[in-house]
Amino acid sequence: MLIKLKELKDSNSNGASAIDIAQMLNLDRAxxxxxxxxxxxxxxVIKTKGKPTLFKINDGYNKNQTNNGESKEIKEHNVNDTSIMDIFLEKNPSLYVAVEQAKAAILYPPNGMNILLLGETGVGKSTFAGLIYRYAIEMKVKSKNSPFITFNCADYANNPQLLLGQIFGVKKGAYTxxxxxxxxxxxKSDGGILFLDEVHRLPAEGQEMFFTFMDKGVYRRLGETDSERSASVLIITATTEDPNTTLLKTFTRRIPMVITIPALKDRGMEERFNLIKQFMIEESGRLGKSIKVSINSIKAFLSYNCENNVGQLKSDIQLACAKAYADYLSNRKDDIKINSxxxxxxxxxxLYKEIEHRQLWNKLIDINKRYCIFDKNEEKIIFEENTTDENIYEMLDLRTRELKSRGIRGIELEEEMEKNIEDYFKKYMNKVYGKIDTTNLNNIVDKDIMEVIEDVIEFCEDQLKRKLDKKIYYGLAVHINNSIDRIRRNKKISNPKLNSIRKEYENEFEIALNAIKIIDRDIDIHMPIDEAGFITMFLIYDDQNIKVVRSDVKIIIIAHGVSTATSMADAVNSLLGSKYAIGINAPIEERPKNILEKVKEYIRENQIKTDILFLVDMGSLTTFGKEVESEFKIKTRTVPLACTLHAIEATRKAIIGYSLDEIYKETLEVNNLYDNNVLDYEPEESEEKKLAIITICTTGEGGAKTIKTLIEDSVKFDHNFIEIVPLNFIGKENIYDRIEKIKKAYDILCFVGPFELDLDYPQFMLDDIIEGNCIDNIQKLIDIEKTYVKMQETLENKLKNVDGKAVLKDVKRFSKTVSEALNIKITTNVLIGIALHMSCMIDRLLEGKNIDDFQGKDTYIKENLNLYRIIKSACTSLNTKYSIIISDEEICCLMNFFNPKVYLKNNPHK
Known part of the structure; x- marks a missing residue:
């Protein structure tokens, strides 16, 4: 294609359109x-603006090549913040725990932790050890030239003396x-990493010598008695055996980080597909040609019983590729092609397994696809469609035969065929690809794109038979512009509520579908069907009060043991005074398949259609979420290695109405009570958040900035302490999502705008600001918060056993947790009282002192049982972090702060 562009360049310096090239090459324009x-x-190539879009050779491209042949784009990619471990984790999510453990071990000061890798034969322990070594270099824990020595103890297992000599070295004459x-x-490993595979073959004598080295960093060669040698080596060991029976306890105690690599059968279909893709591309590189693999062959590789794990999968793929290459060389086949x-x-x-991995097929393959093409030069898989003139009906006929051959009949067959038809037409409507440049309605939207947006808006108004409100006009223009820009940057557009929008607003959705076709046609860009869902929300906008839509997330606990999960759920429900958490037990002797069926049956019986957070302990239970997503088409998240503290936090957030992703992230953050491992998302900054006054307008940020100027001219405040944040309102519910994001960066003081939101914060109207009626109230809020900040200095001087700044942060989080659960807004004065009381209480408990009995404790708790349970559950994290026990007497004192009756009695002027 570049050659044809060069030919066109010689005759036309302006470039060539996609149609010109398509006609020259006799290919499909799309x-x-x-x-x-x-x-x-x-x-x-360079892509020009305007209609039609033209392309021409970029003469300066070679200048961007680096000396080693890497392009500028690739070089920039190499210096981003994504570590080699994170890249590995993207395609191997079942190894999340293993990766996080490995990161922690490498980064642990001062020299890292020794590691023991556990797992069946062929799971990839050696590969993972190599990945750990590369991560250590990437994080600059080890130098680029540091050694990585691999040794398999099984190679010398029959000669223990020779084995020890290989590891520790030998003095001349030590043995015959x-x-x-x-x-x-x-x-040889000094300054680097030594990886000992099959470490269980190391004799007891060798293990003893080894743990002496791990303790003190010194060792002797075999035969040396008068001197000691020293070395700095991080030890990684691996075994397929049970370390409790094959290794000395004195040896395993010196290896604090034990990492289990899951078997291939526990790693999920999508991960297995990623491995198949990786191995196929590697073979393509060795053979120097692309490899075609039939869809049925892919299905077979995905589902067959691969007893020896990843190692066997790789060997089987290599063998299949070798056979295909032999057929190609002997002219039996025109390509290197693998058929089932x-x-x-x-x-x-x-191929004949009963399990249908529909979710994966829907992601990868439509009913026209027959071959995957793997090529070393292509990161993405290329799909080859049937080259015959078969239409949709012939495709369906083939698909019907395929399903029937697998024993699928009746209603199940009808449902499957209906889904294939729906998928076919979904994908058929989105066959146009391309990108477009954008800049900035009046310096925001490029002129060419604005013309298309005006066509879209005119079309929508004509179909709706009404004019769009001016603010919707602007909002829709900016939104479409941003969507085009997002696609240009290869960012995904996903609308999780697409199906419900389509059903609830059928007419508007149909209009939106046609609107994105206009964009496709005029800009030559692939606008996904999800975008029609967003445009629909603009079209159905009205001026009714904007309400917060609370999420309904189910919490399901699954754990091994006869009653582990139900006991945990009962404890959580008792603490929170609810019956929200569900426990499903997984007896050790029961097969995971049966447990999964129990989970599915529970979902069917209770007709669950909402998001689910699974809290599981280990093993195959971590894969249940994907199976549920596949069958029920509902969104799930899974927290592995879950404990009661995770369950309390998740259930509490779900009851309040947090979204699934919010609950998932904040539940994972419970781990920060124990360590500082990096999670798979960015937690809140450790530094104190600034306060924020949020200004809102409906026509873009210009109005909000005007309000900001009015406040700055009327109120006295320190800009290092408080920031005024402009926020524009676009859409019907989106503003609440944006406010939730702002809350992660700021502590919100109040809102100022032209209309009232459904939020429990002080709110001031625009006309009051202009007339100066509420300036004193805003100033008072600021002054009280300044007093609250000064309290930190008081605590740092007063407390003996705990850091004032740290404990104040934890107490503020406690107050937020309780007020959210009670759905109340606590005044700043009361928050200050709570902070002082609790900080001193924690300090006192750390010193071993307790308060006197609370008079009428049992009656008070009984009369305020819900309040008691909420505060007791919120105290759990404090008990865990500070290793204290907050007694019922202490809890009753805290209840006084949150009890409205007590509060009003002590503050009658309120």
Whole structure:
């Protein structure tokens, strides 16, 4: 394609359109457009604005090449903040716990922790050890030139003396045949990492020698008695055996980080597909040609019983590729092509498994696809469609035969075919690809794009038979512009409520679908169907009060043991005074498949249609979420290694109405009570958040900035302490999502705007600001908050056993937790009282002192049982972090702060 562009360049310096190239190459215009845009992204061609869009060779492309052949784009990618471990985790999510443990071990001061890797044969322990080494270099824990020595203890297991000599080194004459002094692997690994595989083959004597080295960093070569040697080596060991029976306890105690690598059968279909893709691309690199693999072959590789895990999967793929290459060389096939009939019989059995991994097929394959093409030069998989003139009906006929051959009949067959038809037309409507440049309604939206947006808005108004409100006009323009820009930057547009929007607003959704076709046609861009859902929300806007839509997330606990999960759920429900958390037990002797069916049956019986957070302990239970998503088409998240504290936090957030992702992230953050491991998201900053006054307008940020100027001219405040944050209102519910994001960066003081929101914060109207009626009230809020901040200095001087700044932060979080659960807003004066009381209480408990009995304690708790349970559950994290026990007497004192009756009695002027 670049050659054809060069030919056109010689005759036309302005460039060529996608249609010109398509006609010259006799190819489909949409496919050509897609490839041209890809070349533009790689900076190999230049894409011009206007209609039609033109492409021409980028003469300066080679200048951007680095000396080693890497492009500027690739070089920049290499210096981003994503670590090699994070990249690995994207395609291997079941190894989340293992990766986090490995990170912690490498980064643990001063020299890292020794590691023991557990797992069946072939799970990839050696590969993971190598990944740990590369991560250590990336994080600059080890130097680039530091050694990484790998040694398999099984190679010398029949000669223990020789085995120990290999590891520790040998002094001349130490044993018969030891003719020379010889350095051992520890000496060669100095400053780096030594990986000992099959460490259970190390004799007891060797284990004892080894833990002496791990303790003191010193060792002797075999035969040395008069001197000691020292080395700084991080030890990674691996075994397929139970360490409790094959290794000395004195040895395993020196290895604090034990990491289990899950078996292939526990790693999920999508991960297995990623492995197949990786191995196929590696073989393509060795053979120097692309490899075609039939969809049935992919299904077989995904589902067959691969007893020896990743190692066997790789070997089986190499064998299949070798056979295909032999057929190609002997001219039996025109390409290197793998068909299911060519596979070994035990691999083909994977085709006949009953389990249908529909979710994966829907992501990867529509009913026209017959081959995956793997190429070392292509990161993405290329799909080859049938080249015959088969139409949709012939495709459906083939699909019907395929399903029937697998024993699928009746209603299940009808449902499957209906889904395939729906998928076909969904994908058929989105076959146009491309990108477009954008800049900035009046310096915000590019002129060419604005013309298209005006066509879209005119079309929508004509179909709706009404004019769009001016603020919707502007909001829709900015939104479409942002969507185009997002696609240009290869960012995904996803609308999780697409199906409900489509059903609830059928007419507007149909209009929106046609609107995105206008954009597709005029800008040559692939606008996904999800975007129609967003445009629909603009079209149905009205001026009714804007309400917060609370999420309904189900919390399901699954844990191994006869009553582990139900006991945890009962404890959580008792603390929170609810019956919200559900426990499903997984007896050790019961097969995971049966447990999964119990979970599915519970979802069916209770007709659950909302999001689910699964709290599980370990093993195959971590995969249940994906299975549920696949069958029920509902969104799930899974927290592994869950404890009661996780369950309390998740259930409490769910009762309040937090979204699934919010609950998931904040539940994971419970881990911060124990360590500082990096999670799979960014937690809140450790530094204190600034206060914020939020100004809101409906026509863009200009109005909000005007309000900001009015406040700055009327109120006295320190800009280092308080920030005024402008916020524009776009859409019907989106403002609450944006406010939730702002709350993560700021502590909100109040809102100022032209209308009232459904929020429990002080709110002031725009006309009051202009007339100066509420300036004193805002000033009072600021002054009280300044007093609250000064309290930190008081606590730091007063407390003996705990850091004042740290405990104040924890107490503020406690107050927020309780007020959210009670759905009340506590005044700043009361918050200050709570902070002083609780900070001193924690300090006192750490000193071993308790308060006197609370008079009438039992009666008070009984009369305020819900309040008692909420405060007791909120105290759980404090008990855990500070290793204290907050007694019922202390809880009753805290209840006084939050009890409205007591509060009003002590503050009658309120």
């Amino acid at each position: 496919n050509v457009s897609k490839d041209l845009n890809k070349l533009a992204t790689q900076e190999k 045949g030891a003719d020379l002094d010889k350095a051992g692997l520890i000496e 009939v060519d596979l070994l019989s035990y691999i083909r059995e994977g």
